Amino acid sequence: MPRRPRWATFLAVFALAGAAAAAAGAELQGPSAFGDWHADAPGVRRSIRTGDLPAPSEASAAAAELARRPVGAAPRVPEGFRAELVAAGLSGPRVIRVAPNGDIFVAESRANRVRVLRLAPGRARPEQQAVFAEGLHQPYGIAFYPPGPRPQWVYVANSNGVVRFAYKDGDMTASGKPETIVSGIPEVHHWTRDLVFSADGRTMYLAVGSGSNVAEGLGAPPSADWAGGHALGAAWGGEARRADVLAFDPDGRNERILATGLRNCSGMALQPATGGLWCVVNERDGLGDDTPFDYATEVKPGAFYGWPWYYIGANEDRRHRGARPDLAQHVSVPDVLFQAHSAPLGIAFYTGEAFPPDYRGDAFVTFHGSWNRGRRTGYKVVRLPFRDGRPTGDYEDFLTGMVVSDDAVWGRPVGVAMAADGALLVSEDGNGTIWRIAYAGKT
Template sequence: MSSTRMLRLALAPAVCGLFCCAALAQDSSQVLTGQDAFTNYQKEKPGVTRKLTVADLPKPYATQGVDNGAPMVQRPDGAMPIAPDGFKVSLYYTGLNQPRLIRKAPNGDLFVALSYENKVMVFRGVGPDGKPKEVSTFADNLNLPFGIAFYPAAHPKWVYIGNTDGVIRFPYKSGDLKASGPSQQLAELPGGGKLRGGGHWTRDIAFSKDGKKMLVSVGSHSNVDDSDTHPEEFHRADVLEFTPSGKFTKIYASGIRNCVGEAVNQITGQLWCSTNERDMLGDNLVPDYITHVEEGGFYGWPWYYMGGNQDPRHDGKHPELKDKVLTPDVLLQPHFASLEMVFDDSSQFPAEWKGDAFAAEHGSWNKAQRAGYEVIRVPMKDGKATGEYQDFLTGFTTDDGHVWGRPVGVAFADDGSLFVTDDGSGSIWHVEHTK
């Protein structure tokens, strides 16, 4: 372990207690652009802002695709996520088996999907010790659950859960810590897949602002298989529209390789997606992205990317689609593995951040110099993205390139503080603004 890392860990308990302020935070007014905007874990520090554009992207195969999965290690003693100056980070709960998506119920309870245990848990409140006041299993015997949604929004009667092969719902009244009745199967989805390298299994759920549409994200079955000739790609790499009762309506948007996290912007009413793009075109292709999703929009997968850039593995195919490909709002680092996103509608974080998006970046597996393993802030203005993103919560890696934490889910509590699930250390982190 480097001397810098040892010093940081040695000082952490004395300087930070249960929190760690980012002495490494940088001037957020500086925006890194062009080639300077590309990053790796060593350059990710709270307060660093980047803006990537399509013009910054290299040609395909400028570098070789690699398999560089992160060696996971136990969280070193004293190691904590690092937030910007003025924020406090504390350990809310640990000992979980890979906690994934987290969503706040209207009454303030936090629902967390433990996908590999096939259950959804509830965490209630924060006690004087910083830990939850109550913990309960809401439902189990599920099938790789991920997405969680409450319906109707204000006074929900149902908790919807996105299993890998379908959407189900449980009866619910405010304050329930356990499902009060059996589940109802609402919609079938193409199911299964593997976490890494394609075959996406996560399914998220969001309701339109008017409550009339249930929008379900389904990732691709592969990295870049031609969906013309691979029937297993049917209704995949899409956002599907259903009625709240589960009747399929249409493909809401297509060509989105893996819209892992969905969120509805309450200012504009638009659906947004946090998206994993394709791999093996090189270190800096293809960028993951966060974008609003146009109804009827086509985002390119598998034939094109970032507008009309054709994937060389499908050279010459579907020229009629080239001019129809939408370019995402915010280009992130390639291979970031962008997962859940949420909009800040609170009054605790800085006032100028209100309405901004926050997203969990799970971290790369096929980038020569690893990137991700952080939570980012996506600045917004009147509900529209500026195209920039800023490192917000880092420190989940060691100086020698090992990884102890991998952010997955983000949710704002009623008091405006942020909760982050981390399936690397099996923890939930609590981030509060203190000034």
């Protein structure tokens, strides 16, 4: 990893201080919300609607240099909150799930293992930690089954399928070998497979991202009547069973498609108030810096969200012009639109009581950050306000401060979960850290 230049520290300090002063309490709407990291600060709210979608333009690329985390550096959070380091030096920490007893399970995808961290209530540093399982295959999603206080299994989604381990309360290492539940999931290109059980435990949801940016070379359906025998908007060939949320019985049988056209649904969660399944989606590349928007949405059974033929409603992708006019009026519009190329990866709903009351029922989403946009965006955690069980459609910066300069970042948020004591846990795989965000009250 390259040594971080000293000048970058000063640039970051002044840039962040300027952003905080200029953006405190700002509400950015439409095109004014299409800026970059300089406008980010806790409390900045963005409102993006379907009518704000720009026409396609030339694509950009601006890969970020990964910098070392400066000594003592921590994310910036709203007034009254504090961010404390839980763990460092992890190998690609991605999804975080909290067991009913409070243990923190984290998928170290780069090392092909799942680690367990045990924190004392109100503390950030682990009292104990252990490798729960290793020898996995790009593990990502983690779920406990059956849902409730006494799960008997830990399910892990590898890039090519799902396995499960026998589990009893307090286990920090697996007591036996993995049992394969689902196999043969296509794994090329988008490999992140999140995993969630329905509230009643009867259905296992598995997100499978697309095998390409926009189904290049897909061609025509295999036959004239192909669409009539498959899910609305389903793809074929190398994209079969991809860009979908799949559903299974808990034993891995009875595979079916819940929804289609979700290019890369990298994070899923159940909304506690309704039991509805939500996912956050990385949309396609190559249509410009601000098109199309990434998004979060409740996944409706049988819905089609556009990929690869359409995006954000009936906006036809010019690379598939005229290919599927039959689908144009059947594209579901997502619930919350994000700035393009933010790369949302994780979502979690807040049900605790440790944060101020207006946070209850809201969602938190991690933005991994842009690589294909001329002006860098993302690299933060945002809050999605909900009112009466529905999203307002806006989103608000909650955790920022991981960008060093226009060319370098030290943190790339991925996993997010609520700890047993009501704090928020966030993983980032740039420097391999996990953070605990707690509320201490206004000063």
